[in-house]
Amino acid sequence: xxxxxxxxxxxxxxxxxxxxxxxxxxxxxxxxxxxxxxxxxxxxxxxxxxxxxxxxxxxxxxxxxxxxxxxxxxxxxxxxxxxxxxxxxxxxxxxxxxxxxxxxxxxxxxxxxxxxxxxxxxxxxxxxxxxxxxxxxxxxxxxxxxxxxxxxxxxxxxxxxxxxxxxxxxxxxxxxxxxxxxxxxxxxxxxxxxxxxxxxxxxxxxxxxxxxxxxxxxxxxxxxxxxxxxxxxxxxxxxxxxxxxxxxxxxxxxxxxxxxxxxxxxxxxxxxxxxxxxxxxxxxxxxxxxxxxxxxxxxxxxxxxxxxxxxxxxxxxxxxxxxxxxxxxxxxxxxxxxxxxxxxxxxxxxxxxxxxxxxxxxxxxxxxxxxxxxxxxxxxxxxxxxxxxxxxxxxxxxxxxxxxxxxxxxxxxxxxxxxxxxxxxxxxxxxxxxxxxxxxxxxxxxxxxxxxxxxxxxxxxxxxxxxx
Numbered sequence: 001x002x003x004x005x006x007x008x009x010x011x012x013x014x015x016x017x018x019x020x021x022x023x024x025x026x027x028x029x030x031x032x033x034x035x036x037x038x039x040x041x042x043x044x045x046x047x048x049x050x051x052x053x054x055x056x057x058x059x060x061x062x063x064x065x066x067x068x069x070x071x072x073x074x075x076x077x078x079x080x081x082x083x084x085x086x087x088x089x090x091x092x093x094x095x096x097x098x099x100x101x102x103x104x105x106x107x108x109x110x111x112x113x114x115x116x117x118x119x120x121x122x123x124x125x126x127x128x129x130x131x132x133x134x135x136x137x138x139x140x141x142x143x144x145x146x147x148x149x150x151x152x153x154x155x156x157x158x159x160x161x162x163x164x165x166x167x168x169x170x171x172x173x174x175x176x177x178x179x180x181x182x183x184x185x186x187x188x189x190x191x192x193x194x195x196x197x198x199x200x201x202x203x204x205x206x207x208x209x210x211x212x213x214x215x216x217x218x219x220x221x222x223x224x225x226x227x228x229x230x231x232x233x234x235x236x237x238x239x240x241x242x243x244x245x246x247x248x249x250x251x252x253x254x255x256x257x258x259x260x261x262x263x264x265x266x267x268x269x270x271x272x273x274x275x276x277x278x279x280x281x282x283x284x285x286x287x288x289x290x291x292x293x294x295x296x297x298x299x300x301x302x303x304x305x306x307x308x309x310x311x312x313x314x315x316x317x318x319x320x321x322x323x324x325x326x327x328x329x330x331x332x333x334x335x336x337x338x339x340x341x342x343x344x345x346x347x348x349x350x351x352x353x354x355x356x357x358x359x360x361x362x363x364x365x366x367x368x369x370x371x372x373x374x375x376x377x378x379x380x381x382x383x384x385x386x387x388x389x390x391x392x393x394x395x396x397x398x399x400x401x402x403x404x405x406x407x408x409x410x411x412x413x414x415x416x417x418x419x420x421x422x423x424x425x426x427x428x429x430x431x432x433x434x435x436x437x438x439x440x441x442x443x444x445x446x447x448x449x450x451x452x453x454x455x456x457x458x459x460x461x462x463x464x465x466x467x468x
Contacts, residue, residue: 001444002070004063005436007243008056008077008170009033010099015059016430017067018074018437020444023457025433027066031055037094043101046094049083052169053176060177064230072236072443073228074221074436076246077170079190082147084164087214089176092161093154095169098145103153126152126208134204139275139282139290141191148191152208165214170240171225178226178237183219185239186284193218195275195282195290221286222443238443243432244269244293245285250435251401251426252454255289258395260382260415261431263402266299268385270395279350279388286439286450294385297351298344300404303374305346305355310367325407328371333410335368342373344381351381372410379414386419401426427457 005025006015016028034051060073080098085091103123123144127135129152135142142149147166154160167175168188175182186198194201199218205211219225221241227234244261248269253259259269271289275282278292285291307324314320321327339359345352357370387393398421405412406429416423428434438453447453 001440002067003436003440003444004060004067004070004073005433005440006056006059006073006075007246007432007436008052008075008173008240009243010078010097013052013055013059014433015063016433017063017070018433018440020437020440020446023437025428025430025437027063028430028433029059029062031059036097041102043105045097045100047097047169049091049095049169049172050176052095053173056173057177060228061230064235068231070235072238072440074238074440074443075170075174075240076243076432076436077168077173077188077240079168079188079242079244080143080145080147081169082150082166083169083172084161084166084213085172085175085182086161086164089179089182091172092164095172096145096150098143100145100150103144103149122153122156123149130204130207134201134207136277137194137196138191138201138204139195140277141281141283143191146191148204148208148210151210151213155209160210160213162212163214165216166210167216168240171216174225174237174240177228180226182216183223183225183239184216185241186218186220187242187245187286188240189218190242190281190283193284195284198284221439238439241439242283244295245283245291246433246435246439247401247431248291248435249286249438249450249454250428250431250433251399252438252458253399254451254454256394256396257399258386258390258397258419258421259399259401260405261402262299262378262400262405262411264300264404265295266297266378266402267293267295268297268382268389269293270389280385289451292389294350294388296347296349297381297385298346298349298378299402302344302346302355303371303404306370306374328367329408329410331366331368332371332375333368335366335372337372337376338364338369340364340369340373342370342377344374344377351384375408375411375414378411379418382415383418395421397421398423399426400424401431403429 001020003018005018012030014030016025037046083095084093104121171182224236225239255271261267270292280292280294283291342357343355346355441447441453
């Protein structure tokens, strides 16, 4: 049986043909995610939602020509951000991306603020307004680019359309493609639902001033969203799930395993059945499971700052290094540890917002020395965050996913050494699409739950990944 998998990412819209019988992902195609609208104030990040729909449709139609007999289309996508739609599915706003930072501006800097406004950010005010009890009830999820934060900002500025339906960009796309009523898949509803009831947390909406919107119904991935019409066929489409949850399903994450996803960004996660308060976020997963997670950890994005530094002169000389990573990996492996240390917190996150380099000497300030110190720092960060999620350190092994940890064995070695655990690798470098493959086994009736599908895939194909 064949399905299509579509990942609506923030850099690319990627899709592939999912062959369920032999667990192959073939004919992967990509389209760039549309560029943000130019000319907006600093910190704003908006994209034309119709342009996004057209880009996704282009990926879908390209894949349908390669798999015309496919039985359905599954989607995952970026979480956070918002677009509001009218009852006919027409956009009332642009897509305000999760990368939008307008809520972090000082209120006194905003054009609509009075001269006597205190020097604080709207985001800080929203956190105060929500309060600790409500924040904990929705999994400690309120970020500058969260759907709720952006909606509250629009309401505060008098720019919130009345009776608009708030949607993540994926569900807006699918509802337009299928001409269907949009619904919100539970794994996308981060910071929106009461983790105890798995329904909208309307008390939080009241405090943020967004309760009067036309909130869609909450659904889960098994329920068909609509059908995409193509060459006289109606192809079933399923709700858009969170890209993080898709990647962890693709890693075949099981109860008691510690997930380390190391890519452009990075996350530490574990499955749980119970809501527990701590220095982490809690998100819905599949089949009644929850996910304790810490996101936005320093990884590829921070390492690229160092890569760009070392590539600056070759680039200026017209001789940039096309792929510096093999050279970096060899340099780090061929260098000994030294007093050189660093913090990769070049971007704001749960571990800080200021990077540093310490212990520099004439002997250790080399490419290999610097990246070796960076890898050590990443291992330290994962140790800190894993202890926050599981103070008893009661995981059975680490599950590595993400391209960065796959191609840097030294980084993986440092992490395993620091955490003192065995590990296995994600069975596919295309973890999100492979996660859609796992879910495909459920929506087609081959398995009853995601855990059952993952277990069957492991048993039938030995795809558990490299272990140690």
